[in-house]
Amino acid sequence: MYLQATGGLFTNGFFMIAMLAVLVFTMILPQRKRSKQQKAFMSSLTKGQRVVTASGILGIVDKVEDNVISLNVGNKTYIQVTKNAISKELTDAIYPAKTDA
Structure with missing residues (x-):
């Protein structure tokens, strides 16, 4: 036992x-x-890059400061978000990378 x-x-x-x-x-x-x-990705953000925020706002990076990003979201309409609020590049959000299944 x-x-x-x-x-x-x-x-x-x-x-x-x-x-x-x-x-x-x-x-x-x-x-x-x-x-x-x-x-x-967050450290490589540059002016003119199309991005999506975590909340789904689409915009173009206008200015990159330390941890604050200014996004152009329309006709001369700008919002400021923190770097960690940027989720991904717009092309990745609309056309996700294909995975091998």
């Missing part, structure tokens, strides 16, 4: 570690990759 109990404990521990590894590879690592891509 004692051998079966330790074998069961070893098996349960192995499955817990395997589940943790699956969690890391399916959720945590892809999230880190997306976060790095978003930070790189």
Whole structure:
């Protein structure tokens, strides 16, 4: 009986570690990759770039200051948003990249 109990404990521990590894590879690592891509995108914002904010506002970058972006959203209508409010480039929002399925 004692051998079966330790074998069961070893098996349960192995499955817990395997589940943790699956969690890391399916959720945590892809999230880190997306976060790095978003930070790189935010730091590469330039004047004239068409972007979408997180709330869905479409605009053209007019001025880039430290953490504040001025967006032209219409006929000489400007709004100021923080850099982290910019979600993605407009072409990525309308025409998402195709993924291999």
